[in-house]
Amino acid sequence: MESKPNNLATDRQVRRRVIFSFIGFFIFIGLVYLAFRWLYHTPDAAGVHAPLRKGYEVNEKIFGGTFNKNTLVKTYPLSAATTHVRVNGDVGMGEDFDPKTWKMHLVRNVGDTLLISMAEIKALPKTEIVFDFKCIEGWSQVTHWGGVKFTDFLAHFGLDSLAAYKYIGLQTPDKAYYVGIDMNSMLQPQTILCYEMNGKPLPYDQGAPLRLIIPVKYGIKHLKRIGTMFFSNTQPADYWAERGYDFYSGH
Numbered sequence: 154m155e156s157k158p159n160n161l162a163t164d165r166q167v168r169r170r171v172i173f174s175f176i177g178f179f180i181f182i183g184l185v186y187l188a189f190r191w192l193y194h195t196p197d198a199a200g201v202h203a204p205l206r207k208g209y210e211v212n213e214k215i216f217g218g219t220f221n222k223n224t225l226v227k228t229y230p231l232s233a234a235t236t237h238v239r240v241n242g243d244v245g246m247g248e249d250f251d252p253k254t255w256k257m258h259l260v261r262n263v264g265d266t267l268l269i270s271m272a273e274i275k276a277l278p279k280t281e282i283v284f285d286f287k288c289i290e291g292w293s294q295v296t297h298w299g300g301v302k303f304t305d306f307l308a309h310f311g312l313d314s315l316a317a318y319k320y321i322g323l324q325t326p327d328k329a330y331y332v333g334i335d336m337n338s339m340l341q342p343q344t345i346l347c348y349e350m351n352g353k354p355l356p357y358d359q360g361a362p363l364r365l366i367i368p369v370k371y372g373i374k375h376l377k378r379i380g381t382m383f384f385s386n387t388q389p390a391d392y393w394a395e396r397g398y399d400f401y402s403g404h
């Protein structure tokens with residue numbers, strides 16, 4: 154009697170399976186190739202391919218949506234702060250600028266700009282913070298900053314109603330560097346308009362007389378040398394977002 158083991162594959166079946174799995178493999182490689190080609194040819198959306206920009210936006214919805222402005226960024230004792238603070242980024246930091254005659258241009262409304270002097274800002278209560286400053290390039294430093302809490306600033310100048318806008322835009326006096334920031338992050342209590350570093354007046358290269366320190370964001374958003382501040386319900390222009398980085402840039 155011939156007994157045919159029916160649970161074992163015949164040579165023919167084995168050969169067929171090998172052939173099919175090779176065909177499957179090549180189809181897979183082909184599809185990966187086509188997906189990349191498609192991505193490469195998608196239109197540019199503010200510096201990156203549209204599907205990648207979409208990825209940033211989905212991220213922003215998730216993390217922006219769960220952002221709680223009462224959650225504090227980790228702080229450190231004064232002794233942990235470095236005295237050799239790195240200088241990074243000099244866009245909009247030209248030499249033809251005098252911090253002594255500076256005034257902030259705060260646009261309350263189109264055609265209604267408030268000029269604010271450094272003396273007025275320094276008269277407000279001072280807030281200090283020591284935190285881990287993170288640059289998107291991959292370095293971070295524990296640094297010590299002092300200035301006025303952004304919420305105190307708004308309240309003092311009777312500008313609370315402007316907090317109803319979705320975004321704030323900041324620009325250097327020459328408008329060469331500019332950032333857009335979601336209002337929730339601006340209202341987080343560790344965000345300061347900063348005029349001191351390590352207990353001394355802010356150095357020229359670090360943004361004197363006034364810069365932004367916003368610990369919930371990466372370094373790119375900490376605009377040095379604030380010239381103009383304005384309010385908007387649409388995303389303000391943002392220097393690095395236009396060059397392919399994430400607009401939200403929170404961490």
Ligand SMILES: Nc1nc2c(c(=O)[nH]1)N[C@H]1C(S)=C(S)[C@@H](COP(=O)(O)O)O[C@H]1N2
Binds near residue numbers: 288325373375
């Ligand atoms: N005006 C202006 N502000 C700027 C930049 C810039 O090029 N110009 N660079 C940003 C980046 S990328 C970083 S990491 C921080 C660095 O701040 P620091 O020079 O005080 O370390 O400033 C931010 N603010």
Ligand SMILES: [Mo]
Binds near residue numbers: 241242289290372373
């Ligand atoms: Mo940075």
